[in-house]
Amino acid sequence: MATRQSLFLINFCKQLNTIVQDRCKDRVISMIRMGYSTVSNIDQTYIPRRTVMYVPGHDPKKLKKIPNLGVDCAVLECEDGVAINMKVQARKNIREALEYLIVKNVDLALRVNSCSSQLMEDDLGAIIGSDIGEPAKVERLPQTILLPKLDHVQELVTFTERLKSVKLNRKYCPYLITYVESTQGLMNMRDIMKQAAKYSEEGIFRMDGVVFGSDDFVADIGADRTSDAKELIYARQKIIAIAKAFRLQVIDMVHVDIEDLEGLKRTSIEGAKMGYTGKQVIHPKQIQTVQEAFTPSPVKVKWAHELIEGFEQHQKSGKGAFVFRGQMIDMPLLRQAKNILRVVENVHRPS
Numbered sequence: 001m002a003t004r005q006s007l008f009l010i011n012f013c014k015q016l017n018t019i020v021q022d023r024c025k026d027r028v029i030s031m032i033r034m035g036y037s038t039v040s041n042i043d044q045t046y047i048p049r050r051t052v053m054y055v056p057g058h059d060p061k062k063l064k065k066i067p068n069l070g071v072d073c074a075v076l077e078c079e080d081g082v083a084i085n086m087k088v089q090a091r092k093n094i095r096e097a098l099e100y101l102i103v104k105n106v107d108l109a110l111r112v113n114s115c116s117s118q119l120m121e122d123d124l125g126a127i128i129g130s131d132i133g134e135p136a137k138v139e140r141l142p143q144t145i146l147l148p149k150l151d152h153v154q155e156l157v158t159f160t161e162r163l164k165s166v167k168l169n170r171k172y173c174p175y176l177i178t179y180v181e182s183t184q185g186l187m188n189m190r191d192i193m194k195q196a197a198k199y200s201e202e203g204i205f206r207m208d209g210v211v212f213g214s215d216d217f218v219a220d221i222g223a224d225r226t227s228d229a230k231e232l233i234y235a236r237q238k239i240i241a242i243a244k245a246f247r248l249q250v251i252d253m254v255h256v257d258i259e260d261l262e263g264l265k266r267t268s269i270e271g272a273k274m275g276y277t278g279k280q281v282i283h284p285k286q287i288q289t290v291q292e293a294f295t296p297s298p299v300k301v302k303w304a305h306e307l308i309e310g311f312e313q314h315q316k317s318g319k320g321a322f323v324f325r326g327q328m329i330d331m332p333l334l335r336q337a338k339n340i341l342r343v344v345e346n347v348h349r350p351s
């Protein structure tokens with residue numbers, strides 16, 4: 001007959017097993033997103049989105065400029081950049097633009113309205129579906145969809161159901177990028193990402209990134225927007241940590257002062273150093289500064305190459321740690337150097 005101690009031990013082992021299995025499941029879900037087959041985010045290929053630029057859908061003149069802007073990601077904007085009484089016109093213009101725009105090395109994305117606005121359904125119906133004409137061929141649909149103000153898992157469910165219904169049996173599987181723009185969105189981010197990973201696994205969309213909607217976030221917490229963004233530091237950092245745990249790209253806040261190129265440069269470099277992979281852009285003047293800040297400099301690339309070479313030589317001679325340019329180098333620094341080269345490979349990859 002089992003003693004009390006052995007029964008306790010058997011129970012304990014059962015519980016431990018369940019916890020380990022759950023943890024593994026989470027990890028596997030985050031790995032299979034986008035078809036990645038490895039836990040490491042080194043050596044992955046991805047679509048660079050150093051600049052994520054909004055082009056308001058109501059303005060055909062701006063839409064026509066997309067091929068010559070020189071951005072990684074051009075966002076066909078339906079949300080806050082478009083007035084309520086111009087939403088219908090914006091959807092029409094965007095549908096037309098998707099037919100005539102020919103772009104190379106640009107991720108053509110669509111930002112729909114939020115689920116809570118109750119405009120998202122019509123955006124998807126008009127632009128992806130057949131609400132205002134024959135449904136477009138898959139190759140003329142936006143490669144990526146941006147979903148703003150995602151506060152609750154249920155909103156992602158609503159969006160997904162609508163996306164499924166407007167696909168109309170076409171094999172369309174867009175990348176999805178969601179926004180954190182409120183305290184609710186921040187608090188629920190982990191659960192939302194888990195649900196998004198499940199949908200990615202089912203092939204409905206490919207969860208690919210998160211945007212920090214800092215302007216809406218400031219409004220939500222009742223803060224005053226300052227030039228050094230101190231009021232945002234907690235959210236700005238937390239979003240990176242959760243997004244990276246799910247192996248997602250993470251796009252930093254908008255710099256609304258269009259004339260302040262110095263401030264733009266400072267916050268762009270800061271964002272890149274914090275771990276952001278790109279930044280939202282609103283005006284052509286901002287593109288070059290942001291693009292540069294999210295591209296490793298030639299000096300940094302040289303450092304990475306030499307460090308990796310030095311690391312390999314020292315490994316062969318049996319040394320795990322060594323000194324390079326006055327710094328102690330070991331495995332974490334090797335990973336940082338590889339991260340830099342991975343960015344370079346992806347931003348210079350021919351299409």
Ligand SMILES: CC(=O)SCCNC(=O)CCNC(=O)[C@H](O)C(C)(C)COP(=O)(O)OP(=O)(O)OC[C@H]1O[C@@H](n2cnc3c(N)ncnc32)[C@H](O)[C@@H]1OP(=O)(O)O
Nearest residue numbers: 054055056061062063065077080081082215254282283284
């Ligand atoms: C917090 C958020 O949610 S951010 C996202 C929502 N906001 C937006 O979508 C706004 C995006 N930006 C814009 O709409 C514009 O830049 C504005 C309204 C702020 C200013 O627009 P304009 O008054 O036209 O600016 P400006 O005259 O300086 O523009 C210079 C040129 O760049 C073009 N341009 C400006 N912004 C854009 C843009 N976003 N996309 C494409 N072209 C643009 C203009 O059409 C103009 O072209 P032209 O010289 O051939 O006439």
Ligand SMILES: O=CC(=O)O
Nearest residue numbers: 213214215216254
């Ligand atoms: O949507 C972007 C934001 O800053 O708000």
Ligand SMILES: [Mg+2]
Nearest residue numbers: 148181213216
């Ligand atoms: Mg916003």
